[in-house]
Structures are given as C-alpha cells and as structure tokens.
Amino acid sequence: MHQRSHEEQRYLDSYNASAFDRPSVTVDVVILTLRDGHLEALLIKRKEHPFLNYWSLPGGFVQMQESLDEAAARVLRQKAGLEGVAGMEREGPLRHPIYLEQLYTFGHPERDPRTRVISVAYYALVEASHIREMGEEKALFRLRIPEGESAVEIFDSKFKKYSLAFDHAEILGVAIQRIRGKLGYTPIGFELLPERFTLRQLQTVHETILQKRLNKDSFRRKMLASGMLEPTGELERGLGRPAELYRFRREL
Amino acid sequence: MHQRSHEEQRYLDSYNASAFDRPSVTVDVVILTLRDGHLEALLIKRKEHPFLNYWSLPGGFVQMQESLDEAAARVLRQKAGLEGVAGMEREGPLRHPIYLEQLYTFGHPERDPRTRVISVAYYALVEASHIREMGEEKALFRLRIPEGESAVEIFDSKFKKYSLAFDHAEILGVAIQRIRGKLGYTPIGFELLPERFTLRQLQTVHETILQKRLNKDSFRRKMLASGMLEPTGELERGLGRPAELYRFRREL
DNA sequence: AAAACTTATATGCAATAAGCATATATCTAG
C-alpha cells in the first residue's frame, strides 16, 4: 500500500475540496424488461420541479460514502422496489439476480436546469415476473426505435406517446443501442428470461432486442451448439408440439 | 422545448445545490499509441501530493461550464500537448484527428485520499508521429498484460516496471481490454496508423492490441474484402517486395 | 377415434468465411 509521509499527511489534512466548484452527481438506471414480445422500461413519475409530473428514469444523487455500483443498486431498491443485483448483495437463495451494468456518463452542462448535474447512467435487465405491481407513480412503457432512426419512442399500454424528463429519452436510446450491440458478443439475452425457458422464448428475446426476424432453424442450431443451454429434461406444453425447457449454463 | 411555469421558475431560483454534499469530478485520459510493435501510454509525473512524483494518467477537474467531452479534450491539450480531437474542434486541415471516447466512470469512495473524487475516464488513440517530444514531466510507457491475467504491467524504455498513482493502472487495464474487444466490431485500429499504411502495418496494429499472432494470408484477404481499404497506387520499398500503400476509407 | 391444425425439432444443401499450406512476384543486398 502507498506509504504516506508527514508532509503528505499535512497536505491531505489541509485539502479543501470546497475551494473548487463541483457539479452534482447522480446515478440514473434504465430498467429494461421484456413482456409479450415488447421491450419495456420501468419509469417513475416526477413529484417535484423541474419536469413535474413527467415520467423519468429512476435516479438519485450519489451519496458520499457509497460506490457508484452501490448507488445504482440503492436506486433500484428505493425507487423501483427491485432487489437482488447480481454479485452485490448477500448471496442468499436468489431466484433471479438482476443484471446491472454501467452504461455511459452524461455530462452536458445544461442537462438539468437546477444546477450542473452529471449522471452516471446504468442499465438493468430484469425478468418480467420480478417486477411487482405498478401504480400511479411507476409504470412500464413500451420502447421502439423506428427503422433508420436513432431516437427511441416511448408508449404506454394505450399506445399514447410520451416525452421524458431531462435527457432521459436519450439515455434510454443509448441503453437500447448498447444491448443490441452487446448481444453480439455477450449472452445477455438470458438475463431477460426466467430460469427455465424454451428456444422460442430465447429467440423472441433476441428478435425483440434486435427488432428483426431471425431464422428459426439456424438460430436453434447455433444456440444448441453454443454449449450455453442446459437441458432440464422437462417440456412446456402449448398448442403444438411440446417444447423442451432449458437453463442458461453460466460459466463459473 | 420544455415550457416553464412561474411556480417552476421560483423553485429553480431557490434551488441550493450546496445543501447536498458533492464529490469532486475529474476527467482522466488514457492516451494510447503504438511504436515498434508495442502498445504505449503517455503518462505524466505528478508534481504534488498525494502520490508525489508517481507517474499518472493526464487528468483534471471538470469545469462547471464545459461538457465532459470538452474537459477530456482540454486535458489532452493542456497536459499532453495534443490537439485536434475528431469531431470537436474547428474543422481545419486536420492531418490526423485524434480518436477520443469515453471509457468508464470510476467512483470508488476511497480511490483518492484527499476527498471523494469520481473520475470519468476516456481513452484516446493517437498515431505515434502526432506525439511530440517527451521530457521530465511526461513520457511514453510500454504496456503488457501477461497471459491469463487482467492486470497491466507498465515499463519504461529500460524495461523498469512502474506502479501508477491512484487506481490509474486499473483504468489503463480497462482501456486495453476495451480496445481489444472493440477491435472485433469497429475499425479502431486505423486510428493508430498514419494516413497511408501497408497491410503489414495494419496487421501489426491488430497483433499488438490483441497480443497474439494473426494468419497473414487470411488477414489480408479479409481486410481487402472488407471495402475499408482504399489503394493509393503508391508503394513502400523495404528489403523485400515493395508493399502497396492504402488509406482507410471512412464511411460518411 | 380420426383428421386437421399448430408448433417444435431435425437434416441436407449451398454459399460464405476463416485457417493454412503452397506458390509466385518483386524488390534489395551481396
């Protein structure tokens, strides 16, 4: 460990961070889930100015004694009622850990009219059954990026379109582009599935995220060859031939 | 644009950011270049505590009126004497724009003994001839990640090994892993080459970043088929057969 | 009970890509 001299200790003791003007720092979390073949985000309604009554990403100021990861997990818990972030909290019998990853840090000086606020944005992938009852203050919205565009469109269940507070629609758009790209080299699609799933459900996750149709036979052969699928030996019955159920074989 | 009511304006006028304790925010830039088949980083020597006389990444506090991207570009200019970030400054006859991208935000509460400091880290890819004279205060160091490990090793030109200030070695390691991965889906290797280059030089860039040998014939066929190489019609003479010179065909 | 329908699973073939061995070309050095 770095050894400190008396001179250095005196320097540290006299250091005054207030001598410099500092921006505020928040953590904002894009909570993504998948329902009925739609990518959705959990948003909360702002109760104070600015953007009073606008829907927004759950967020909060970073506390002085917590890491950024801890702040994001706290926001998930306090603002969205979601607990059990993978690799963060006490390892109990977690049914389905939440996937949480840093997205990007948004720091345009004018992004918040109150004061200078820098936002360290995260995204969380949450299996739909993990999300509890919605209410007046928080709800799930469907997301869509029109062909050839980059801006995301946000709809409620009655297909009414919304603008979000601050630059939260832009943050949301970055998150969607991120998971589209990441799906190409990291098996994050599994984070949106229940513990046991069918190949059709896995393909639906991929098609929903990528917003395009995939070839059924190629997809299943590729997935079966990947070694990531662990057969459970059980079947799920529907209208047609029963489908085999799999688990995601996580590498240790 | 979001229209503001009188009530909201009053709210904003009375807002006091100092009511909340705020961390300091810095921008730190990993400056990467490639010389003699080695990946190198430009570091500067700290002139004050803590970590006095330790080598460190160029960095600085984020000013209240600048964006994070502007802060990173300012750090490049003021601390490393590098100008001409792609897409940022006035478009003059830039010989070789510098590639600058946000890396990750490091926010462990104890990472700086002075006070709580959150670092928005960037990485810059700089063609070697762009880097001016080194001196007592800044120098280039060779980087290497041993097989099967994740921590980066930092050497000077006499193969002396160094530890860096703060968590800057960790930040450096994240940057190397980032460009290794990104090389797979974005042609960032070209950012480390001069305007005109040979296929051998391009392969050397890839091999140095990935820290492994690539098959010469497959590599060149793949690159020639990619459509990214624009033949200049000129040759570069060496000891053997003259090599054809290419330019990077940037998509508009 | 049988037929129709739905959905899942399996397989062969063609096209494309990647790895590798081998050959030829074109220069400079001796």
Next chain:
DNA sequence: CTAGATATATGCTTATTGCATATAAGTTTT
C-alpha cells in the same frame, strides 16, 4: 546474377449460416 527478404496470390479444408424440406408431438375440431 544469385541469395535473401518480404509481399501478394490461390487452392483446399473446415466451420458457420441461411434456407428449404421433412418429421415429430402435441391440442383442437369434427
């Protein structure tokens, strides 16, 4: 002029992907 160094080219094998076609296994309808 030959040897050496380096670049460029090509054929073959293996792997992957897309697609068409076939078979399997249920549920629903008649």
